[in-house]
Amino acid sequence: MEGLIKQAARDLVESKHAIALTGAGMSTESGIPDFRGPKGIWTTNKKAEAEAYKMYELFLKEPKTYWVEISGSQGTYRKFYEEIRKAKPNPGHHALAELERRGILKCVITQNIDGLHIKAGNKKVLEYHGSIYKLRCISCGSRFGIEEVSLDELPPLCKCGGVLKYDVVHFKEPIPLDVREESEREALRCDLMVICGTSAVVYPFADLPIMARFGSGRLPLGLYVTGHKTNVKIIEVNAEPTPLTQEGVSDYLIQGKTGEVLPKIVEEVKKARKI
Numbered sequence: 001m002e003g004l005i006k007q008a009a010r011d012l013v014e015s016k017h018a019i020a021l022t023g024a025g026m027s028t029e030s031g032i033p034d035f036r037g038p039k040g041i042w043t044t045n046k047k048a049e050a051e052a053y054k055m056y057e058l059f060l061k062e063p064k065t066y067w068v069e070i071s072g073s074q075g076t077y078r079k080f081y082e083e084i085r086k087a088k089p090n091p092g093h094h095a096l097a098e099l100e101r102r103g104i105l106k107c108v109i110t111q112n113i114d115g116l117h118i119k120a121g122n123k124k125v126l127e128y129h130g131s132i133y134k135l136r137c138i139s140c141g142s143r144f145g146i147e148e149v150s151l152d153e154l155p156p157l158c159k160c161g162g163v164l165k166y167d168v169v170h171f172k173e174p175i176p177l178d179v180r181e182e183s184e185r186e187a188l189r190c191d192l193m194v195i196c197g198t199s200a201v202v203y204p205f206a207d208l209p210i211m212a213r214f215g216s217g218r219l220p221l222g223l224y225v226t227g228h229k230t231n232v233k234i235i236e237v238n239a240e241p242t243p244l245t246q247e248g249v250s251d252y253l254i255q256g257k258t259g260e261v262l263p264k265i266v267e268e269v270k271k272a273r274k275i
């Protein structure tokens with residue numbers, strides 16, 4: 001593993017446009033459980049998974065009931081979101097913030113809704129699945145901080161008359177176009193992608209490494225459109241192999257905890273740059 005950590009540091013120092021992709025595994029060391037890891041919420045509670053799949057439909061059909069479930073004192077989501085709000089960034093988040101401060105990392109695209117990259121100090125963060133700190137209008141797409149909107153009347157409404165929902169993207173809900181387009185631009189442009197703490201099975205997010213590697217997304221039947229780009233380095237930092245490891249999309253996997261591996265990479269970057 002030490003050899004791969006040095007190699008990742010070298011690759012980062014030599015890169016021109018490095019970006020990070022992150023998932024729930026990044027925040028388990030901050031006390032927020034992931035979904036599909038060995039101790040994940042859904043690995044241990046299949047009913048919670050089934051419920052999560054219904055949330056977007058519930059919002060469309062009965063926005064008031066959705067809001068009661070998500071913010072009411074009996075709602076399971078309220079407890080989960082309150083726990084998340086108490087969490088603090090861990091050494092893995094701080095390592096990515098340090099790489100941005102050093103001008104190496106140009107952008108973080110995260111599936112996480114916990115806001116921990118922003119709390120750690122990263123400035124360019126694309127929250128692909130939204131954030132628990134924001135609400136979004138499903139008609140005009142405007143976003144508001146949670147403190148800006150009163151929840152006395154449910155569902156809350158936008159100035160345009162549209163219904164507001166949590167910015168968090170639920171299953172079967174389309175990714176907001178602004179964040180999706182910017183993430184795809186970053187994936188096509190980068191020459192290094194470091195993928196941290198994700199099982200890489202949630203689409204369309206899991207298409208981003210495929211776009212970086214092949215210059216295009218996945219076609220039906222798992223076929224790829226164009227050739228393998230050899231001038232892009234794709235590095236995974238994850239507790240276990242993923243489909244990206246198994247299908248050869250990533251160049252190498254550093255198997256371990258993001259909170260331990262990423263700070264070691266930063267130490268090697270400092271040595272390589274002698275600062």
Ligand code: NAD
Nearest residue numbers: 023024025034035036037111112113114197199239257258
């Ligand atoms: P996932 O649960 O599907 O996969 C997490 C992966 O990270 C697993 O492969 C697991 O083995 C690995 N992992 C766990 N702890 C790790 C650690 N300390 N270091 C390295 N690897 C570790 O998560 P996903 O791929 O992000 O997809 C799940 C969806 O759930 C995402 O859409 C995300 O929005 C949402 N989610 C977010 C949070 C959060 O905001 N913190 C928490 C749970 C789920």
